[in-house]
Amino acid sequence: MSAEKTDKTEFERSPSHFGDRITADGSGGWPVEPGRYRLVVSRACPWANRSMIARRLLGLESALSLAVADPIQDERSWRFTLDPDGRDPVLGIRYLAEAYAAREPGYTGGVSVPAVVDVPSGKLVTNDYLRLPAELATEWAGLHREGAPDLYPAPLRAEIEEVSDAVFRDVNNGVYMCGFARRQATYDRAFTALFDRLDALSERLATRRYLVGDSVTVADIALFVTLVRFDAVYHGHFKCNRSKLTEMPVLWAYARDLFQTPGFGDTVDFDHVKRHYYVVHAEVNPSGIVPAGPDLSGWTAPHGREALGGSPFGDGTPPGPPPQDERVPPLG
Structure with missing residues (x-):
C-alpha cells in the first residue's frame, strides 16, 4: 500500500x-x-x-x-x-x-x-x-511460464492505459478519497465520481467479458483488487454505500468471474483484508472492532460471463495451483 x-x-x-x-x-x-x-x-x-x-x-x-x-x-x-x-x-x-x-x-x-x-x-x-x-x-x-497470458499486449496498451487511469483515479483511489475525507464537500465529490465510474464500467462490461480485448489484462487486475474488497471494507468502513458490489449485477458477475479464474481469487485473504483496514485505520474505526460479515459464499456462485465470449488467458493456459506455502485459507 x-x-x-x-x-x-x-x-x-x-x-x-x-x-x-x-x-x-x-x-x-x-x-x-x-x-x-x-x-x-x-x-x-x-x-x-x-x-x-x-x-x-x-x-x-x-x-x-x-x-x-x-x-x-x-x-x-x-x-x-x-x-x-x-x-x-x-x-x-x-x-x-x-x-x-x-x-x-x-x-x-x-x-x-x-x-x-x-x-x-x-x-x-x-x-x-x-x-x-x-x-x-x-x-x-x-x-514466464509456458502458456502465460499476455497481460499487456502492445496493440492494446493505449486503451489499457486510458481505462486503467480512470479506474485508478475514480475507483482505486476514489474509495480512499471517500474514506479519509474530512469535509462533506470532499466526500461528496469523491462519492459521486466513484459511483459514476462504476456505473460507466458496468455499462462497458455489460457486453464484453473483459475491460480491454478478449482476455485478461492489467486493467482487469487493477479493477478487481478494489471490487474484491468493496463489500468487506469499502462499503461500510469507507462510506462507499450507495450500493454494495452484490447490488451491482454486472460488476458482481464480472468480479466473480475473475475471482474464480486461477491466479485471482487464490491470492485473496479476506481475514487479512478486514483486520488490516478495521484495526490499522483507528481514525476511521476507533473501536478496532472487525465486523463478522459479509457472507463470502457468493464468490463461488456461477456468473454466466462465459456467454460474452473471450477467454481469460487468450491463447495461453491457466497457471497451476499456488505453492503450498502461498495458499490462502478457503472461504468460510
Missing part, C-alpha cells in the same frame, strides 16, 4: 519514492535475474495484490520469491511477524523499513508495499506499485 497522508480536508496518495526499473537488459542497473529479488506484499493491500496476481498468472513464483507481511502494522509499518522469530527467512529482517534504510540511509518517508528488494544487498529496488504489474508482463517475459 502506498504511503498515505491526510490533512484536514483532503486525502493525498504519495507517489512512489523509489521508482527504479528492473529490466531485461539491465540498462537501469537492475537486470532481471531468477531468484535475485524478493517481492514483499501484504495480502490486505490492493496495490500489492495487483503484483501478486500478475506474478501468479505469469508463473513467476520460482523466479521472484514472495514475502508476506503481517496485515497489522505498528509504528514502524510493515513487519514480518508471520514468520518464525519475526524475521523474513530470506532477507533476515524484521521490518520492511530496514530494506528502505539499506537503500537510502536516514530515509524517513512512508514504507509501502508492494516492494521489490534485492536479496544479495538487502536494498529496496522499487515500490512503484502502479508500474510493477506491466513490467512483470514485459521485462520479465523471458522467465
Whole structure:
C-alpha cells in the first residue's frame, strides 16, 4: 500500500519514492535475474495484490520469491511477524523499513508495499506499485511460464492505459478519497465520481467479458483488487454505500468471474483484508472492532460471463495451483 497522508480536508496518495526499473537488459542497473529479488506484499493491500496476481498468472513464483507481511502494522509499518522469530527467512529482517534504510540511509518517508528488494544487498529496488504489474508482463517475459497470458499486449496498451487511469483515479483511489475525507464537500465529490465510474464500467462490461480485448489484462487486475474488497471494507468502513458490489449485477458477475479464474481469487485473504483496514485505520474505526460479515459464499456462485465470449488467458493456459506455502485459507 502506498504511503498515505491526510490533512484536514483532503486525502493525498504519495507517489512512489523509489521508482527504479528492473529490466531485461539491465540498462537501469537492475537486470532481471531468477531468484535475485524478493517481492514483499501484504495480502490486505490492493496495490500489492495487483503484483501478486500478475506474478501468479505469469508463473513467476520460482523466479521472484514472495514475502508476506503481517496485515497489522505498528509504528514502524510493515513487519514480518508471520514468520518464525519475526524475521523474513530470506532477507533476515524484521521490518520492511530496514530494506528502505539499506537503500537510502536516514530515509524517513512512508514504507509501502508492494516492494521489490534485492536479496544479495538487502536494498529496496522499487515500490512503484502502479508500474510493477506491466513490467512483470514485459521485462520479465523471458522467465514466464509456458502458456502465460499476455497481460499487456502492445496493440492494446493505449486503451489499457486510458481505462486503467480512470479506474485508478475514480475507483482505486476514489474509495480512499471517500474514506479519509474530512469535509462533506470532499466526500461528496469523491462519492459521486466513484459511483459514476462504476456505473460507466458496468455499462462497458455489460457486453464484453473483459475491460480491454478478449482476455485478461492489467486493467482487469487493477479493477478487481478494489471490487474484491468493496463489500468487506469499502462499503461500510469507507462510506462507499450507495450500493454494495452484490447490488451491482454486472460488476458482481464480472468480479466473480475473475475471482474464480486461477491466479485471482487464490491470492485473496479476506481475514487479512478486514483486520488490516478495521484495526490499522483507528481514525476511521476507533473501536478496532472487525465486523463478522459479509457472507463470502457468493464468490463461488456461477456468473454466466462465459456467454460474452473471450477467454481469460487468450491463447495461453491457466497457471497451476499456488505453492503450498502461498495458499490462502478457503472461504468460510
